[in-house]
Amino acid sequence: xxxxxxxxxxxxxxxxxxxxxxxxxxxxxxxxxxxxxxxxxxxxxxxxxxxxxxxxxxxxxxxxxxxxxxxxxxxxxxxxxxxxxxxxxxxxxxxxxxxxxxxxxxxxxxxxxxxxxxxxxxxxxxxxxxxxxxxxxxxxxxxxxxxxxxxxxxxxxxxxxxxxxxxxxxxxxxxxxxxxxxxxxxxxxxxxxxxxxxxxxxxxxxxxxxxxxxxxxxxxxxxxxxxxxxxxxxxxxxxxxxxxxxxxxxxxxxxxxxxxxxxxxxxxxxxxxxxxxxxxxxxxxxxxxxxxxxxxxxxxxxxxxxxxxxxxxxxxxxxxxxxxxxxxxxxxxxxxxxxxxxxxxxxxxxxxxxxxxxxxxxxxxxxxxxxxxxxxxxxxxxxxxxxxxxxxxxxxxxxxxxxxxxxxxxxxxxxxxxxxxxxx
Amino acid sequence: xxxxxxxxxxxxxxxxxxxxxxxxxxxxxxxxxxxxxxxxxxxxxxxxxxxxxxxxxxxxxxxxxxxxxxxxxxxxxxxxxxxxxxxxxxxxxxxxxxxxxxxxxxxxxxxxxxxxxxxxxxx
Numbered sequence: 269x270x271x272x273x274x275x276x277x278x279x280x281x282x283x284x285x286x287x288x289x290x291x292x293x294x295x296x297x298x299x300x301x302x303x304x305x306x307x308x309x310x311x312x313x314x315x316x317x318x319x320x321x322x323x324x325x326x327x328x329x330x331x332x333x334x335x336x337x338x339x340x341x342x343x344x345x346x347x348x349x350x351x352x353x354x355x356x357x358x359x360x361x362x363x364x365x366x367x368x369x370x371x372x373x374x375x376x377x378x379x380x381x382x383x384x385x386x387x388x389x390x391x392x393x394x395x396x397x398x399x400x401x402x403x404x405x406x407x408x409x410x411x412x413x414x415x416x417x418x419x420x421x422x423x424x425x426x427x428x429x430x431x432x433x434x435x436x437x438x439x440x441x442x443x444x445x446x447x448x449x450x451x452x453x454x455x456x457x458x459x460x461x462x463x464x465x466x467x468x469x470x471x472x473x474x475x476x477x478x479x480x481x482x483x484x485x486x487x488x489x490x491x492x493x494x495x496x497x498x499x500x501x502x503x504x505x506x507x508x509x510x511x512x513x514x515x516x517x518x519x520x521x522x523x524x525x526x527x528x529x530x531x532x533x534x535x536x537x538x539x540x541x542x543x544x545x546x547x548x549x550x551x552x553x554x555x556x557x558x559x560x561x562x563x564x565x566x567x568x569x570x571x572x573x574x575x576x577x578x579x580x581x582x583x584x585x586x587x588x589x590x591x592x593x594x595x596x597x598x599x600x601x602x603x604x605x606x607x608x609x610x611x612x613x614x615x616x617x618x619x620x621x622x623x624x625x626x627x628x629x630x631x632x633x634x635x636x637x638x639x640x641x642x643x644x645x646x647x648x649x650x651x652x653x654x655x656x657x658x659x660x661x662x663x664x665x666x667x668x669x670x671x672x673x674x675x676x677x678x679x680x681x682x683x684x685x686x687x688x689x690x691x692x
Numbered sequence: 693x694x695x696x697x698x699x700x701x702x703x704x705x706x707x708x709x710x711x712x713x714x715x716x717x718x719x720x721x722x723x724x725x726x727x728x729x730x731x732x733x734x735x736x737x738x739x740x741x742x743x744x745x746x747x748x749x750x751x752x753x754x755x756x757x758x759x760x761x762x763x764x765x766x767x768x769x770x771x772x773x774x775x776x777x778x779x780x781x782x783x784x785x786x787x788x789x790x791x792x793x794x795x796x797x798x799x800x801x802x803x804x805x806x807x808x809x810x811x812x813x814x815x
Contacts, residue, residue, distance in 0.1 A: 281704035496761035
């Protein structure tokens, strides 16, 4: 690793803490960002000569604060400028004082910074774009590329989002326990959105989105280090790591989606799975279940199965039943029906799926699964109708092609096959 | 004498590495460990999962207390270790230097090993 690459990595990882602290000092996002930028410029100069400091974030905060205060003073023409040496050469004793002063604040600083990005008035995409810009430090062109929009359009979006955020009064005192929990939940939801933005759209033409999933994992790890005993944060981290471990095998050489049970499991990332499994194990010990933990536990059962046939469907059925209770939604019930089909057969599954028709009538997977269940039950005419609707609603050519295979089988096979519902 | 070379680094920095950087570093390290293996000087090598996956059992009380997270909140974290056979501390330091050239940043703590049970685990 070259010196420059090391400095770059150190600056990236120190960024949330440094900007979070500078935001607390200056109570203004733009000033905090400028101060951080200035500190980074000085870091490049100083660190390449003296090596990186022991605590890069504290160094950046200290220097950033001095530089910003200095420019305020310069504008006020009250105090004479200290020379360059004094500014860039922050002594060890001073650094130690800064660390003592601020260590207890850092956690809430970073949480506040992330929370500001989750403003409920901001549409999800703007929340994510703002977090990528401010917290992760991605450049506007990088973010624009990830969202497949023009640079100036993204610039505008981020500027608007910042203006919106600036108008909101976010309390800068340390939050109480209920507020902290509320912020944590909002931030977790935003991070999962960011992850899904990268995860769901990763294919050949949108490769740039892959970096979004990586940034999301960096943020959830950061949150987990700050809140090491929160089972839902462990659960979300586990969920994301387990999904990400399968990311490479979700697409074939042509960039087409490969369904879970057709994936080459030897291509799954073992380290990611090990970390995900370790985290869900830790989370469950707390016996405070939540939606992220349950979803991670389901992902863990898939990850643990050496072959699709060895998947523990009865346990997945139970976990989905849990999730239905914690977070009722027709999509969850639809997913549960896949497990029910494996455990108790298509007629049980179909009786779960049918009542969802009203709410999911415009949903591709609903018609796809319903068709597959009807096909298994030998109700071929109805199956055909369902598949036709699914094709009309398909989001991608691959989805449509997959359903067409079912239709072809229906017209060629003399007997209804024991088809598998391939939705997970 | 056996020496443990304990690898400390800022965990979040290591996690910020790009995949290319990561793969390059692993390839660099592999060159050094292959050499040590040929010299029959390399024992167990472990890379640890992040400290976020750690659980600590505080056993200075009864009953012992289970705590989420690593033993100590430190700026740099123990990320893994090598066990290497060296003639002297000088040789151990030289070996650590070689590893360091393959993987810049962070620190190696060089600790003589009092007792090693190689165990019977498959790699």
